[in-house]
Amino acid sequence: MPSPALPFEETLLWQHIASQYQxxxxxxxxxxxxxxxxxxGLLLATKTGADPVVVRLFSVFHDSRRTNDGWDHGHGGRGAEFATQLRKEWLGNISDDQFELLHYACTWHTDGHHHHDPTIGTCWDADRLDLGRVSIIPSAEFMSTAFAKEMAAAGSIQPYLPHDDWEMS
Ligand SMILES: [Fe+2]
Structure with a gap:
């Protein structure tokens, strides 16, 4: 089933943000x-009730203003600020509530917090479920949503990935 039309130009936005990645x-x-x-995040959102528009935007903004692969203090806040800079030109069709969720999720994603809001929790869990890239097995205790806890307890997200159309080329 095709996704409902997005309120932003996803492919162009990704190109714009990636072109400025330092x-x-x-x-x-x-x-x-x-x-x-x-x-x-899109997989998690099928069960968590997260807003998939915010999840998509979080994925591209949250680490977009990193300058190095270390701790890089404040990079979440800089990613949120970058979203603010692009709000008018690129994100004019998302609601203020969606933007607030995006801004909060980006700002605070670095500090190991949990969150009860399903969209914020899903954003953070989606990031932490990718720790396998640095040889860290994601732990259920660091997840906010029940679905991410289930995946972490299973040891891998792979068995849960049936939707090829979520991959970006
Ligand atoms: Fe990340």
């Missing part, structure tokens, strides 16, 4: 990671 494109926090976070 890290190495192949880095562990670069666009390949963003794509997996998007995929993970």
């Amino acid at each position: 890290g190495r494109l192949e880095s562990i926090h670069g666009p390949a990671h963003w794509k997996r976070v998007r995929r993970n």
Whole structure:
């Protein structure tokens, strides 16, 4: 079933953000990671009740203003600020509530918090479920949503991935 029309130009937005990424494109926090976070988040959203528009935007913004692959203090806030800068030109059709969720999720995604809001929790879980790229098995205790806890307890997201159309080329 086709996805409902998005309120933003996803492919063009990704190109715009990736073109300004200051890290190495192949880095562990670069666009390949963003794509997996998007995929993970959309999968989680099928059960968590998260807003998939916010999940998609979080995936591309949350690490977009990193300058290195270390702790890079404040990079979440810089990603949120970048979204604010692009709000008018690129995100004019998302609601203020959606933008607030995006801004909050980006700002605070780095500190290991949990969140009861299904959209914020799904964004953070989608990021943490990609820890396998740095040889860390995601732990259920760091997940906010029940579905992500289930995946982490299973040891891998792979068995849960039936939807090829969530992959971005
Ligand atoms: Fe990330």
